[in-house]
Amino acid sequence: MKHNKFFSFLTTVMVGASAAAAPVSITAGAASNYGTFNGLDYTYDTETNEAKITDYRGSDSTVEIPSVINGYTVTEIGTFAFYNQNVVEVVIPDTVRTIDYGAFQKSTVESVTIPASVTTIDQRAFLNCTSLKSLTVLGATELNCHSFENCTALEEVQLSDDSQTYRYFGHEAFYNCPSLYKVNGVQALQYETDSNGIEYPVINPAIEQSIRNHFSRSINVGFVDDYCTELCDYIVETETDDWMCDALKARQLHDWIVRHCDYEDRLNGEKTSDNENHVASSVFLSYAINVRGEGNGETVCDGFAKAYTMLLSAAGIESYHIGHTMHAWNLVKIDGKFYHVDVTNDNSYAGSNLSPYGTNYTYFLKKSLHGGNIVQNHPSDHPLLMVYNNNVNNEIKNCPQDYPDKNRDGIMDDDFNLNGTGVSYGDFNGDLNAWHHWEFMFGGSMDTLNDKLPEIFDYLRRNHESYDTYLANSSPKNVSAAVNTTATFKVTLFGDNLTYQWQYYNTNTGKWENVNSTTAKTPTLKITVKSGMNNRQFGCIVTNKNGNCIYSDIAKLTVS
Structure with a gap:
């Protein structure tokens, strides 16, 4: 947006050479090394020819700090220089190296760009700047303790990869910035x-x-x-x-x-x-x-x-x-x-x-x-x-x-149904039944099976099943299927070296007979449905590594 000179003079503190043509006010105290330039109080060092901004007494909403005042290079923005000031934007020149403690604390600044020349932003420099929405840090600047604390409106930041927050414990620069979700444009x-x-x-x-x-x-x-x-x-x-x-x-x-x-x-x-x-x-x-x-x-x-x-x-x-x-x-x-x-x-x-x-x-x-x-x-x-x-x-x-975890596996001892109440802790029947189940599946003593619980728990966890749900899902279920389609019956058990034999009930002989199928000796039986199979019953014999057997529940095929 283009402004006329009169409007610019009223709203902006002018910089360097352009300010020389405007009717600005410059005062200096030679003995005390201080001066005032367009509402900016500053001190200066005659040996280094450097100046520090110490206070702002103006009323403009946008403040452009000059890089040079009265021949002195501005290298520092001093402690509380803009404390509680009603300013919307402050333009910092690329001669500034340090922004001191509380320099902009509680000011109403809405946007600020830290030039690459700045090496340090000191503690609480922008503390409680609750109007600050945008921050840009261009160089290898170190952000000190709570320098941007309680900047509750801060929405986005652009941070140079060379900048960093001071690492020591308790020295977080960004503290209570709940609106901040955008970083480096993303x-x-x-x-x-x-x-x-x-x-x-x-x-x-x-x-x-x-x-x-x-x-x-x-x-x-x-x-x-x-x-x-x-x-x-x-x-x-x-x-x-x-x-x-x-x-x-x-x-x-x-x-x-x-x-x-x-x-x-x-x-x-x-x-x-x-x-x-x-x-x-x-x-x-x-x-x-x-x-x-x-x-x-x-x-x-x-x-x-x-x-x-x-x-x-x-x-x-x-x-x-x-x-x-x-x-x-x-x-x-x-x-x-x-x-x-x-x-x-x-x-x-x-x-x-x-x-x-x-x-x-x-x-x-x-x-x-x-x-x-x-x-x-x-x-x-x-x-x-x-x-x-x-x-x-x-x-x-x-x-x-x-x-109670004597083998240090993170699971209660003898809690064979994994419900948080072991054999010795109020769930005798439930855990005893579960122990007999796992004894068949894996073999071994109670102590051996107790050491097996992490593996059992991991299996149940991966399948999102409690022990009771696992048992309920382990036997085959009734199936309804059309002629010439595939009917699937499944036994789901967790154990070592289990073998399977599927059988069907032959109504003609009145006996259970082995199924003639390539899948008859696997946990999952797949058969092609024929018209004469309606209401046929199927079951599976599961044998463990010790030669002991259990029989699954019976499942019925309905031909639709």
């Missing part, structure tokens, strides 16, 4: 669909460097919070099932973290104190950008404990972040009892007695872990960390027992 949060048709969130790969440099160290940023929430929901949906008891769900979510995140390796100048290891998004964002390769992120105990609390909260399981000055872990409530869980140590010190996933359960659902003055922590950097707010300090050292 939507930061995207969605894909897995092989089962379930949608899940992904971070736009185009902004990976911005995640590494900035948002891995952010708190309460819109797209980051949504990504973590939706990923937790997806993990709970795909790793757990409604039939699982809370202990099995807790095991599944424990395993997901162990499989997808490693302990901070401290390579390439990284430290355990780096902020990306302590924010709520630590596990999930580092996983999103594949920090360690092979789909793995990295974090430290604080990040592990926060991620586990978030996943358990998403699953409706009560969990708390606890620890002492040197370590953090979780207190988890299962069936009315509290237990300690340390995902960090199960991740870092894997040993024997591993699950099919290669996961250790030495620190899973224990009466107590570690020593020292253990207290409840109250992290608040994601909504899922605040779902449960009870005071559990008295519970930390008063957990009644370890979860």
